[in-house]
Amino acid sequence: EAAVTQSPRSKVAVTGGKVTLSCHQTNNHDYMYWYRQDTGHGLRLIHYSYVADSTEKGDIPDGYKASRPSQENFSLILELASLSQTAVYFCASSHREDTQYFGPGTRLLVL
Amino acid sequence: GQQVQQSPASLVLQEGENAELQCNFSSTATQLQWFYQSPGGSLVSLLSNPSGTKHTGRLTSTTVTKERRSSLHISSSQTTDSGTYLCAIDLNSGTYQRFGTGTKLQVVP
Numbered sequence: 001e002a003a004v005t006q007s008p009r010s011k012v013a014v015t016g017g018k019v020t021l022s023c024h025q026t027n028n029h030d031y032m033y034w035y036r037q038d039t040g041h042g043l044r045l046i047h048y049s050y051v052a053d054s055t056e057k058g059d060i061p062d063g064y065k066a067s068r069p070s071q072e073n074f075s076l077i078l079e080l081a082s083l084s085q086t087a088v089y090f091c092a093s094s095h096r097e098d099t100q101y102f103g104p105g106t107r108l109l110v111l
Numbered sequence: 112g113q114q115v116q117q118s119p120a121s122l123v124l125q126e127g128e129n130a131e132l133q134c135n136f137s138s139t140a141t142q143l144q145w146f147y148q149s150p151g152g153s154l155v156s157l158l159s160n161p162s163g164t165k166h167t168g169r170l171t172s173t174t175v176t177k178e179r180r181s182s183l184h185i186s187s188s189q190t191t192d193s194g195t196y197l198c199a200i201d202l203n204s205g206t207y208q209r210f211g212t213g214t215k216l217q218v219v220p
Contacts, residue, residue: 033207042197042212058207090154099144100199100208102154 003027006091006103013110019078021106023091029101031094032074033058034066036087037105043090049074050096081110114138115200117211124218130185132214134198142201142208143174145183149194157183157196188218 004025013019025032033048045058047066055066063085065077074093078085091103114137124130134143145157158165160172160181174181185192195215199208 031207035210040212043199043210045207045209048207059209088152092154099156099159101156105152105154 004091004093004101004103006089006106008106009104010107011109013078013081013108015081015083015110017081019081019085019108019110021076021078021089021091021108023074023076023103024072025074025091025093025101026072027093027101028071029093029095030071031096032068033092033094033100034064034074034076035090035092036060036085037090038087046076046089083110086110115198115209115211117196117198117214119214120212121215122217124188124216126188126190126218126220128188128218130183130188130192130216132183132185132196132198132216134181134183134200134211136179136181136198136200138200139179140176140200143181144199144208145170145172145181146197146199146210147194148197148213154197185216188216190218190220192216193218 007022034046035043049055049068067075089106092100094100116135118133143161144159160174162176164173169186171184195213197213198211201208
C-alpha cells in the first residue's frame, strides 16, 4: 500500500509568521503535489514537483514556496502566513499520469 | 470559468437506491480519475477512466471523451458510501490534474 505522511497534522499560526508543512512518501514516486482545500473550491494545486531539487507552480502559487530536497520529501513553506491561508492542505504523490495517493491532510489555522 | 464542473452539488439517498454523479470538463483530457473523500477528510482514488466504461465493485464510470463528460454510478448505495466524490481531469497533457468541487453524497438508513 502506497504511503504518504504529513506533518504536522494540525497547526495554529500567527499572521506574519513562517509555517512549514512537510510531506514524506515511501512510494518511490517521481511526482509530488501540494493542494489546499477550502469549502466551495475543492482541491486546488499550489506547487508540484517531478524531480528532486526542482519545483513547479500550480494554479495558486502566490504566497507559497515549495522545496523538494529528495525524492521522498516535499515541503510547503508559508514565509508570511496570512488569514486567507487558513485551509486544509493535502500532499500527494504519483507516477506521471498515474493514480495519486494522498496524505491525511494538515489543518492550518492562521490567527 | 470552472474547468471541471460536477453535479449535483449534493445528493441525499435512501439506502439501497442508486446514485448518478456527473463530471463535465472544458478541455480535452488524457486522464480522468474519480476520488472519494470521507467525512473525516481522507482522500482515496476510486478508479481511473479516461474513456469508455469501467467497473469496480458497485461503481461504474462512463466517460465520453468527445462530449467532455464522465459519470459515476453507484449501485445499491450504503450508508458507508456517504462522503464527497471528486472528479479530477488532466488538462495539461500529463502535467497535473484539476479537481471539481465535488458531489456530497449522504445515504440515510
